[in-house]
Amino acid sequence: MFAQTLQVGGFVEGLIFAADALNVGAATFPAAAFVLCGLLATGIGTGYGATVAFVTLFFPAGVLIGANPVLLFAAILSGAVFGDNLAPVSDTTIVSAVTQDADIGGVVASRFKYAIVAAVPAFAAYLIAGSVMSGVELEGAVALRESANALGLVHLLSMGIVIVTAVAGRHIVEAISWGLLVAVGFNLLFGLSSASDIVVFTVTEAGALSGLPVVEVGETAGVGGSLYAGAVGFFPLIVLTLLIVAMAQIMIRGGGFEAIQTFLLDRVATTVRRAELTMVLGTATINGMITINTAAEIAIAPYVARIGEKFNINGYRRANILDANTSALGYIFPWAGGVLVGYQVMVGPNGLGAQYGSEMVVNPIEVVPYVFHGWFLVAIFVLAAITGFGREYIPDRVSEEVSRA
Amino acid sequence: MSVFDKFLAGWSFRGSTPDYAAGDVLEVMVTGEEGGAHVARIGDSTLRIADAPDDAVNTRIVVDVESWDDSAHTGRATYRKTVGESAF
Numbered sequence: 001m002f003a004q005t006l007q008v009g010g011f012v013e014g015l016i017f018a019a020d021a022l023n024v025g026a027a028t029f030p031a032a033a034f035v036l037c038g039l040l041a042t043g044i045g046t047g048y049g050a051t052v053a054f055v056t057l058f059f060p061a062g063v064l065i066g067a068n069p070v071l072l073f074a075a076i077l078s079g080a081v082f083g084d085n086l087a088p089v090s091d092t093t094i095v096s097a098v099t100q101d102a103d104i105g106g107v108v109a110s111r112f113k114y115a116i117v118a119a120v121p122a123f124a125a126y127l128i129a130g131s132v133m134s135g136v137e138l139e140g141a142v143a144l145r146e147s148a149n150a151l152g153l154v155h156l157l158s159m160g161i162v163i164v165t166a167v168a169g170r171h172i173v174e175a176i177s178w179g180l181l182v183a184v185g186f187n188l189l190f191g192l193s194s195a196s197d198i199v200v201f202t203v204t205e206a207g208a209l210s211g212l213p214v215v216e217v218g219e220t221a222g223v224g225g226s227l228y229a230g231a232v233g234f235f236p237l238i239v240l241t242l243l244i245v246a247m248a249q250i251m252i253r254g255g256g257f258e259a260i261q262t263f264l265l266d267r268v269a270t271t272v273r274r275a276e277l278t279m280v281l282g283t284a285t286i287n288g289m290i291t292i293n294t295a296a297e298i299a300i301a302p303y304v305a306r307i308g309e310k311f312n313i314n315g316y317r318r319a320n321i322l323d324a325n326t327s328a329l330g331y332i333f334p335w336a337g338g339v340l341v342g343y344q345v346m347v348g349p350n351g352l353g354a355q356y357g358s359e360m361v362v363n364p365i366e367v368v369p370y371v372f373h374g375w376f377l378v379a380i381f382v383l384a385a386i387t388g389f390g391r392e393y394i395p396d397r398v399s400e401e402v403s404r405a
Numbered sequence: 406m407s408v409f410d411k412f413l414a415g416w417s418f419r420g421s422t423p424d425y426a427a428g429d430v431l432e433v434m435v436t437g438e439e440g441g442a443h444v445a446r447i448g449d450s451t452l453r454i455a456d457a458p459d460d461a462v463n464t465r466i467v468v469d470v471e472s473w474d475d476s477a478h479t480g481r482a483t484y485r486k487t488v489g490e491s492a493f
Contacts, residue, residue: 101492109411272421272448305492309434309463312447315492317415391419393447394465395431397406 002162002180004230006155007056008197009187014152015061021150026066026135030075031126033058034373037076038119040159041083045090047331048341049176051080053159055342060352063360066135073342073362074370075126077331080338081374084293085327086115091294092330096323099301100308102315102399107323110316113390114324118376125372136359151190158183199225229350236344261303265310272311276321276385279304283325284378292337293330297322314392315399324381328374334364421449422478429470432488435461443484450478457484465489 018024024032033054041050054076062072084090088108097107162179187193195213202218209215214225264282269275283300290296301322308318331338346352346361353361369375384390406414425431433445435457443457445468454461454468466487473480 099492101489106411110415112412113416302493309491310436310446311449312434312436312445388419388421389417390415391448392415393419393423394434395423395425395447397414398432 001227001230002053002158002176002183004056004226005180005183005187005198006053006158008226009155009183009192010149010152011057011155013149014155015058016064017148017150018153019061019065020148024065026062026068027131028127029062029065029067030071030130031123033062033072034075034079034082034123034126037079038082038373039079041080041090042087045083045087045093047080047084047090047327047338050083051076051331051338051342052345054079055345055352059345060356060360063135063356067130068133068135069360069362070366071126071129071133071370074367074372076342077338077367077371078122078126078373081327081331081371081377082115082119084330084338085323085377086111090327092297092323092326095294095297095301096319096326099298100305100315100319100322102319106399107316107319110390110392111320111323114320114377114380114384118373118380122373122376129370129372151192154186154190154192155183158186193226197225199223199227232349261306264303265307269307269310272313272391273385273388275307275311276313276391277382279307279318279321280325280378280381280385283322284329287326287329288333291335291340293326296330297326309394312394314394314396316397317390317392320390321381321385324377328371328377332368332371332374334368339364339367423448423450424475424478425452425470425473425480427470427472429473430467430485431470431482432465432467434465434491435463437462445482450480452480452482454482454484458487461487463491465491 019029036058037050037054040053041047055073059069059072059076063069084092086108087093088104093108094104097104158179161182162175165175165178184198187198188195196216199214200223201215202220202222202224203210203215204217204219204221206217210217260282264278269278283297283304286300287293287296290299304318304322308315308321330336333339343362343364344351351361431452433447433452433454435443435454436446437444439453443454443461445452445454452468452470454466457466458464461484464487467485468482469485471481471483
């Protein structure tokens with residue numbers, strides 16, 4: 001709803017203006033999107049939310065100025081991985097910390113080294129790939145580029161309010177609600193959109209209320225506008241999420257996971273290096289299979305704890321192994337929730353495909369190799385398990401009090 | 406530990422056989438039993454613990470290290486107190 005309201009408020013046109021003004025060209029747009037999406041996701045703590053916002057708002061702006069759509073979508077997903085992994089208010093960060101008996105602040109500080117070691121080469125890779133991979137020709141792109149409007153940039157403030165409110169510790173629903181209120185205010189105050197662009201009730205016959213700006217007379221009664229379209233586009237995904245979480249619970253209760261744990265402890269995780277590799281690859285496998293990364297993280301967390309404790313591996317280290325793969329692989333494969341929410345923005349009702357044409361829709365399978373930060377993060381942890389980079393044992397330091405609030 | 410120290414912790418390559426010294430006081434997870442004694446496996450090093458409660462496996466305890474063999478990466482310690490249990 002928030003992202004859709006910013007879109008009808010001319011934010012894309014504002015970004016096109018800013019990209020032209022700052023000379024951010026097609027080649028550098030994916031790298032910029034990676035950094036900005038990473039900052040937003042770190043601020044608001046939800047990689048899914050950041051993906052939706054950036055695919056709705058930054059993605060069309062980037063494609064219109066000539067960036068490669070596949071690379072740009074992958075860069076946005078990489079930013080979401082970064083934020084999901086590092087944000088203190090991210091659900092995956094919180095789950096990783098509390099399931100390994102570690103405090104959230106300490107976990108975030110201890111994982112910074114892995115995140116930055118993966119992010120620097122990922123940024124470079126987007127700069128290089130951006131200069132190599134060409135964009136697409138869009139019918140009407142020139143006309144849309146000419147629609148650039150600096151006023152749309154006021155919505156940077158709307159997004160800023162969401163970030164600041166979320167970082168200040170308010171619940172993400174409250175933070176987005178404040179952002180939404182400000183965005184609606186800006187739209188109406190600066191004439192960026194009409195009230196009926198935001199919410200509209202269509203009636204078949206004129207009546208006492210038909211003079212209101214949010215009531216229109218049409219052939220079919222109904223509800224529309226950005227608030228409605230933004231929400232209704234995600235109902236199919238909500239149902240899919242519920243079904244997948246149910247499937248994971250059936251797998252756990254069927255005893256399959258317990259059998260795997262016994263096998264791993266007895267036969268595979270026989271040294272600390274092999275134990276850490278087992279944790280890394282096991283977490284990666286489960287997260288690669290289960291669409292919703294928080295559900296996958298909850299499923300694998302007990303095994304990471306038990307295998308790690310058998311070698312006195314510190315809770316911070318265990319939490320970092322758990323969350324890195326959870327964050328990374330939740331945004332790479334075509335069935336991953338992070339990819340699906342972005343894809344839904346492209347193909348949903350009034351989606352980017354409907355608005356701009358099929359060139360604005362990316363096949364999810366194509367982005368797999370280009371989610372550089374996700375792949376680098378997995379690689380960093382495989383190397384860390386082999387070399388001992390960042391390894392800490394329980395006697396090294398004790399976690400501060402664990403907050404489950 | 407300061408916030409700055411928390412960010413710097415772990416910027417190193419840690420071996421698989423950590424060593425300790427007599428007189429160290431450690432918090433460890435008791436990982437099993439061998440030959441009637443409790444043991445805490447720390448990486449690929451092993452600490453044998455005397456006087457731990459019977460149900461000490463999978464609990465976090467504080468121990469006094471009595472002796473340590475750097476070449477074999479094994480040591481002996483005495484139970485002091487229980488401070489926690491397994492995360493699961």
